[in-house]
Amino acid sequence: MIEMMYREALRRAIDEEMQRDPLVFLMGETIAERGGSYKVTEGLWRKYGPQRVIDTPIAEASFTGMAVGAALVGCRPVIEILFIDFAMLAMDQIVNQAAKYDFISGGQGTVPMVVRTQGGAGNGLAAQHSQSLEALFYHIPGLKVVMPSTPQDAYGLLKAAIRDEHPVVFIEHKLLYMTKGPVSEEETVIPLGRADIKRSGTDVTLVTYSHMTLKCLEAAALLESEGISVEVVDLRTLSPLDKDTVLSSARKTGRVIIVHEAVKRGGIGGDIAAMLMEEAYDDLDGPVLRIAGRNTPIPYNLNIEKACVPSVADIVEGVLRMV
Amino acid sequence: MPTPPAKGGSPRPPEPILLGMYRSIYATRQFELKCIELYRQGLIRGYLHPYIGQEAVAAGACAALNPADYIVSTHRGHGHCISKGADLKLMMAEIMGKATGYCRGHGGSMHISDKRVNNLGANGIVGAGIPIATGAGMGIKVRGTDQVVVVFFSDGASNNGVFAESLNLAGIYGLPVVYLLENNHYAVSTPIECATGCCDLAGRGPAYGIPGICVDGNDALAVYREAAAAVARARRGQGPTLIEAKTYRHGGHHVNDPGLYMDPAVLAEWKARDPLLRTRRAIDDDARSAEIEAQVDAELEAAVAFATNSPEPSVDAFLAGIEDR
Numbered sequence: 001m002i003e004m005m006y007r008e009a010l011r012r013a014i015d016e017e018m019q020r021d022p023l024v025f026l027m028g029e030t031i032a033e034r035g036g037s038y039k040v041t042e043g044l045w046r047k048y049g050p051q052r053v054i055d056t057p058i059a060e061a062s063f064t065g066m067a068v069g070a071a072l073v074g075c076r077p078v079i080e081i082l083f084i085d086f087a088m089l090a091m092d093q094i095v096n097q098a099a100k101y102d103f104i105s106g107g108q109g110t111v112p113m114v115v116r117t118q119g120g121a122g123n124g125l126a127a128q129h130s131q132s133l134e135a136l137f138y139h140i141p142g143l144k145v146v147m148p149s150t151p152q153d154a155y156g157l158l159k160a161a162i163r164d165e166h167p168v169v170f171i172e173h174k175l176l177y178m179t180k181g182p183v184s185e186e187e188t189v190i191p192l193g194r195a196d197i198k199r200s201g202t203d204v205t206l207v208t209y210s211h212m213t214l215k216c217l218e219a220a221a222l223l224e225s226e227g228i229s230v231e232v233v234d235l236r237t238l239s240p241l242d243k244d245t246v247l248s249s250a251r252k253t254g255r256v257i258i259v260h261e262a263v264k265r266g267g268i269g270g271d272i273a274a275m276l277m278e279e280a281y282d283d284l285d286g287p288v289l290r291i292a293g294r295n296t297p298i299p300y301n302l303n304i305e306k307a308c309v310p311s312v313a314d315i316v317e318g319v320l321r322m323v
Numbered sequence: 324m325p326t327p328p329a330k331g332g333s334p335r336p337p338e339p340i341l342l343g344m345y346r347s348i349y350a351t352r353q354f355e356l357k358c359i360e361l362y363r364q365g366l367i368r369g370y371l372h373p374y375i376g377q378e379a380v381a382a383g384a385c386a387a388l389n390p391a392d393y394i395v396s397t398h399r400g401h402g403h404c405i406s407k408g409a410d411l412k413l414m415m416a417e418i419m420g421k422a423t424g425y426c427r428g429h430g431g432s433m434h435i436s437d438k439r440v441n442n443l444g445a446n447g448i449v450g451a452g453i454p455i456a457t458g459a460g461m462g463i464k465v466r467g468t469d470q471v472v473v474v475f476f477s478d479g480a481s482n483n484g485v486f487a488e489s490l491n492l493a494g495i496y497g498l499p500v501v502y503l504l505e506n507n508h509y510a511v512s513t514p515i516e517c518a519t520g521c522c523d524l525a526g527r528g529p530a531y532g533i534p535g536i537c538v539d540g541n542d543a544l545a546v547y548r549e550a551a552a553a554v555a556r557a558r559r560g561q562g563p564t565l566i567e568a569k570t571y572r573h574g575g576h577h578v579n580d581p582g583l584y585m586d587p588a589v590l591a592e593w594k595a596r597d598p599l600l601r602t603r604r605a606i607d608d609d610a611r612s613a614e615i616e617a618q619v620d621a622e623l624e625a626a627v628a629f630a631t632n633s634p635e636p637s638v639d640a641f642l643a644g645i646e647d648r
Contacts, residue, residue, distance in 0.1 A: 073458075073459045
């Protein structure tokens with residue numbers, strides 16, 4: 001394994017895939033010579049040239065639509081939408097075009113494109129640059145949604161996303177780009193749709209993804225010193241959802257809390273809780289809980305911003321309430 | 324009040340092109356008249372947007388393309404589809420919702436695509452095809468082939484944001500895309516004069532560094548001439564062109580819209596310039612045109628029989644194919 005930052009792991013995935021397949025190309029705002037606002041594409045413009053690492057004007061709707069068109073004629077575009085908030089400008093192309101084409105055409109053509117974007121609060125960027133909007137995409141049949149928490153997962157899952165025949169919304173987290181972790185030296189593709197048990201435990205299951213995985217692991221370490229054994233299931237891919245891993249962990253511990261940064265109302269947590277009710281009710285020792293973002297736009301001030309998303313203390317408290 | 328374009332002769336294209344255009348126009352007209360009849364009988368459902376009156380635009384533009392070139396179409400797409408070489412059987416079956424249709428009954432009139440002839444498909448969202456075509460142009464560039472894309476869209480779509488973004492993008496990268504603006508003067512029922520402060524829609528091309536050309540959209544020969552020139556430029560790597568083809572619907576927005584907002588006098592003027600009759604006159608050989616008509620009539624009859632006798636999609640098989648969660 002090699003120690004690598006999350007953003008370096010993403011870059012390595014893109015680099016390897018561009019090397020492997022000349023039909024992979026990149027489009028986005030200031031991703032070329034500047035290397036992207038979060039430096040994920042740094043150095044790729046120099047290596048692959050302006051034909052394959054393409055700066056676009058600020059035109060999310062149309063460059064997302066261009067990815068659909070390029071995918072339909074045989075390419076594998078990877079676009080970067082700088083903030084998930086800006087993906088709202090491209091919803092027609094993501095939801096009505098990319099997600100529908102294979103179905104509408106009766107299977108005449110798939111849309112192998114990746115929308116890389118990032119979300120989440122934590123840098124004082126206020127309400128239009130801090131949202132967690134994954135549920136909007138999770139709700140749409142025809143889209144895959146990936147939210148890796150570690151450099152290794154970011155690396156292996158992005159490679160799988162680029163190779164996938166269908167549109168993938170690949171959501172990074174702004175607080176993860178500088179985090180470090182071990183990444184396999186040999187080339188690794190992590191299949192979409194498989195959760196990862198980041199920590200084994202027997203008393204309570206925390207189902208989570210993206211940046212909240214780190215907080216759940218921190219909470220689990222604290223709880224261990226109190227004699228509570230917590231299992232942390234990192235979904236990694238929201239759609240397709242790895243039901244089997246969630247269900248078997250729930251059956252093992254009998255107690256489940258879903259933890260996500262996105263607003264609780266209408267979030268992924270509600271859907272997973274309902275799934276557990278439908279399929280594992282008899283194996284549960286009590287109601288499924290959700291620990292999630294508060295029902296508010298994200299404020300600018302760092303103190304009140306922090307209060308809007310779950311903290312390690314919130315997770316510890318939730319587990320203690322349950323056992 | 325929209326002004327019909329001036330009368331004027333166009334240089335004759337090679338004979339096979341002329342006959343091919345007439346075949347496209349006649350087939351589209353007959354196909355849609357048949358669809359309207361089947362719609363009235365309840366055999367076609369949903370939305371059906373006739374192209375009647377505008378057929379010369381698709382016929383002229385597609386005549387300028389090679390089979391490997393791409394088109395991107397609209398909700399009013401039957402003419403584009405037929406002119407690019409669709410199989411009438413598969414089209415009719417799709418519009419009748421049958422399992423044997425182009426899209427296995429998933430798409431219907433607004434969503435027909437035809438991979439075999441590089442028709443990337445119609446679209447139910449006005450304007451959405453414009454960036455898709457722009458991206459197809461980018462894909463062609465990345466792959467390094469000499470294909471060209473023609474994207475059809477309406478005056479209505481030209482007021483959508485993606486039109487501006489896409490023309491700008493195509494201008495930056497010099498993409499091999501021909502933007503074919505079919506100005507039929509109405510966005511559903513809103514006249515173009517009420518939808519923009521500037522009715523010179525071709526003039527929007529130069530605003531993005533792209534040639535903008537205006538052509539009589541009811542004159543297949545003129546559309547062919549301008550499209551062929553634009554396609555040749557794109558193929559030579561000289562970038563995109565915006566062509567505004569002025570035309571007019573012979574009826575309302577869709578099959579259930581009587582179009583009462585259309586001025587009968589203006590409509591009559593445009594009907595007098597019916598692209599079907601004009602192209603037939605240009606052939607100037609009744610035997611040749613009659614031969615084409617007989618072929619199309621037989622094809623259409625076979626298509627209706629094929630579609631009528633085709634099975635509905637299986638509900639069980641459809642549901643079995645859905646992966647929940």
